[in-house]
Amino acid sequence: MNQKRILVVDDEVTITDLLKLNLEKTGLYSVRTENKGAEVLDAAREFMPDLILLDIMMPGMDGGDVAAQIKSEPAFKRTPIVFLTAVVKKEEVEAHAGVIGGFPYIAKPLDMKGVLHVIEENLHS
Amino acid sequence: MPNQRIRVLLVEDEPAFAKAVHEILTQVSDSQCEIAHASQFSEMQAMLHKQEPDVVLLDLSLPDRHGVESYKDLRTLSPTLPIIILTGLDDETAAAEAVRAGAQDYLVKSQFDGRILLRIMRHAIERKRIEKALRESEEFFRVISENVTDLIAVVDEKGRRLYNSPSYRNLLGDPEKLLGTDSFEEIHPEDRQRVKQVFRESLATGTGRRTEYRFLLKDGSVREVESQGSIVRDEMGRPSRLVVVSRDITDQKGATRALRSALADLKASHDELRTTQQRLIEAERLEAISTFAAGVAHEVRNPLQGITLSIDYLSSCAPPDDANAAGVLERMRSGVDRINDVIAGLTEFAVRREPQPKHEDLNAIVERALKSIEHELKHHPIQLQLQLADQLPLLEVDATSLRHVFITLLMSSVRAISLGGVLSVRTYLREAEDAPAHEPAKRQPPRSKMLVGTEITHHRNPAPGHGDEHGGGGRRHSAGPKTGLGLGILRKILSAHRGTIEHTKEKDGGTRYTIEFPLDTKH
Numbered sequence: 001m002n003q004k005r006i007l008v009v010d011d012e013v014t015i016t017d018l019l020k021l022n023l024e025k026t027g028l029y030s031v032r033t034e035n036k037g038a039e040v041l042d043a044a045r046e047f048m049p050d051l052i053l054l055d056i057m058m059p060g061m062d063g064g065d066v067a068a069q070i071k072s073e074p075a076f077k078r079t080p081i082v083f084l085t086a087v088v089k090k091e092e093v094e095a096h097a098g099v100i101g102g103f104p105y106i107a108k109p110l111d112m113k114g115v116l117h118v119i120e121e122n123l124h125s
Numbered sequence: 126m127p128n129q130r131i132r133v134l135l136v137e138d139e140p141a142f143a144k145a146v147h148e149i150l151t152q153v154s155d156s157q158c159e160i161a162h163a164s165q166f167s168e169m170q171a172m173l174h175k176q177e178p179d180v181v182l183l184d185l186s187l188p189d190r191h192g193v194e195s196y197k198d199l200r201t202l203s204p205t206l207p208i209i210i211l212t213g214l215d216d217e218t219a220a221a222e223a224v225r226a227g228a229q230d231y232l233v234k235s236q237f238d239g240r241i242l243l244r245i246m247r248h249a250i251e252r253k254r255i256e257k258a259l260r261e262s263e264e265f266f267r268v269i270s271e272n273v274t275d276l277i278a279v280v281d282e283k284g285r286r287l288y289n290s291p292s293y294r295n296l297l298g299d300p301e302k303l304l305g306t307d308s309f310e311e312i313h314p315e316d317r318q319r320v321k322q323v324f325r326e327s328l329a330t331g332t333g334r335r336t337e338y339r340f341l342l343k344d345g346s347v348r349e350v351e352s353q354g355s356i357v358r359d360e361m362g363r364p365s366r367l368v369v370v371s372r373d374i375t376d377q378k379g380a381t382r383a384l385r386s387a388l389a390d391l392k393a394s395h396d397e398l399r400t401t402q403q404r405l406i407e408a409e410r411l412e413a414i415s416t417f418a419a420g421v422a423h424e425v426r427n428p429l430q431g432i433t434l435s436i437d438y439l440s441s442c443a444p445p446d447d448a449n450a451a452g453v454l455e456r457m458r459s460g461v462d463r464i465n466d467v468i469a470g471l472t473e474f475a476v477r478r479e480p481q482p483k484h485e486d487l488n489a490i491v492e493r494a495l496k497s498i499e500h501e502l503k504h505h506p507i508q509l510q511l512q513l514a515d516q517l518p519l520l521e522v523d524a525t526s527l528r529h530v531f532i533t534l535l536m537s538s539v540r541a542i543s544l545g546g547v548l549s550v551r552t553y554l555r556e557a558e559d560a561p562a563h564e565p566a567k568r569q570p571p572r573s574k575m576l577v578g579t580e581i582t583h584h585r586n587p588a589p590g591h592g593d594e595h596g597g598g599g600r601r602h603s604a605g606p607k608t609g610l611g612l613g614i615l616r617k618i619l620s621a622h623r624g625t626i627e628h629t630k631e632k633d634g635g636t637r638y639t640i641e642f643p644l645d646t647k648h
Contacts (some may be wrong), residue, residue: 018435
């Protein structure tokens, strides 16, 4: 089966590691993790992900800026980026129609059911 | 004055009678009478000024003036001069009329007797002198009584008015009309019995008293009065009259009342201010707690997220036929959900506030934090030692969150020594010992690293049975669980300002928190 490549970016190593474990356990994805906002673009060029999960709040780096940077590269024009955010509460997801700044997002705290659902939705859109 | 010389002005148109009077008087007075004679009224007028007589003997039937008119005209010319009327038998009526009008006496010419005349003259002069003295003393008294603003009254032993000074006019109307009236009548009914009692006691004891009461005036207005009574005794030494000197103190009382009420208002607003201040301080402490709570929420969120994802992973690994494992995992999940709810609540409770870094004075922040725990300090046997460094350079920090950190630390110290102890707070500027020497000098401009810091130290007073619990020897603890403080949370808050916090156990058993901020002084 052709595994989809997912780049998971969060400053918390625990979270990226566990997301990787969970996602790879499904057998559907191949995951690379990155904990430094500044390294994301390099990691993306190297890994060429099908989808990026990107923490919107990282120390010293704004997730929105990182996303814009990635999107400015022609190679990633069509690569879906999904924000991970604690700023928005779960109840507000509907109000935002699941989109912040034009990007879809998953509200923290994360649970795998929700994460998988959003990934699948955006991989096939 | 019986043997003093008497200057007599005799006004008589009959030369024979005048001569007779002259002779007789010279004889009986042993030449003590200096007699001048005028035979007409007009002549007398001129002589009045020349001789300045002590007494005038005036005949009522002069050629140029007649009857009682001549007396009246003379009286007008010289109001204080004693005048004795000389009259014939046929004109005694006119003489009597002159006496009623004020002449001292009269003599019927046919019943003339030198000794009697001399005596009458002496009496007349003496009476006039007394009258004059009396008038002068009355005048003196009148001038005083008309010019004092105090109210002076004399009442008899029944309280009837014998005299009221003109100053009573403003209060009770024309003082003349008050004569003989009841002096208690205008006193306010609520005060009347009491004043009567004071009056009776004054008479009984012979000692006047001071008292305050109110007048209820005819127009319904009320005046407040302060009175001092003095007893006047009769010839037998019995208290018979009371002199009452009073003052209208309505305005003074009003002013006192106004002052008292203003003072009461002031006290009320002061109390209110203090309550408000207390509330503000409490609010600020609550805010400090909420900042802390927000820090807690933030710190707990990530480990919790790890647990959630771990449970998700374990769920995917658990054998599908193991119902127990699924149950256990489900319980874990619901536990985590509950904690998440609590965290969400904490975040909700914490006021979301964007930090606003400005150039701030660390001393001012420390002082304001101390203000918030002032109440605690006052109510515990804690001695505060404050030592603020002079002229600390300003720090670019968010004063509110920094203050909250201080409040949290100070409250923790206060709790630790609530049974008695010393709390020392110190600010300072120092050069960093561990300045990064390895920095390549070429790339970076040389900088001397200065630190601005605050030390909060508490020492518990030695109590019986309490030794040095921790036996600490200057050990440094890096973080929180042992302190129960969540030092990690504070460290996180401080790191936003590039600040650090250290927790030290002193050799002498004290506990010290050291908060420091780097100060970059570029040369």
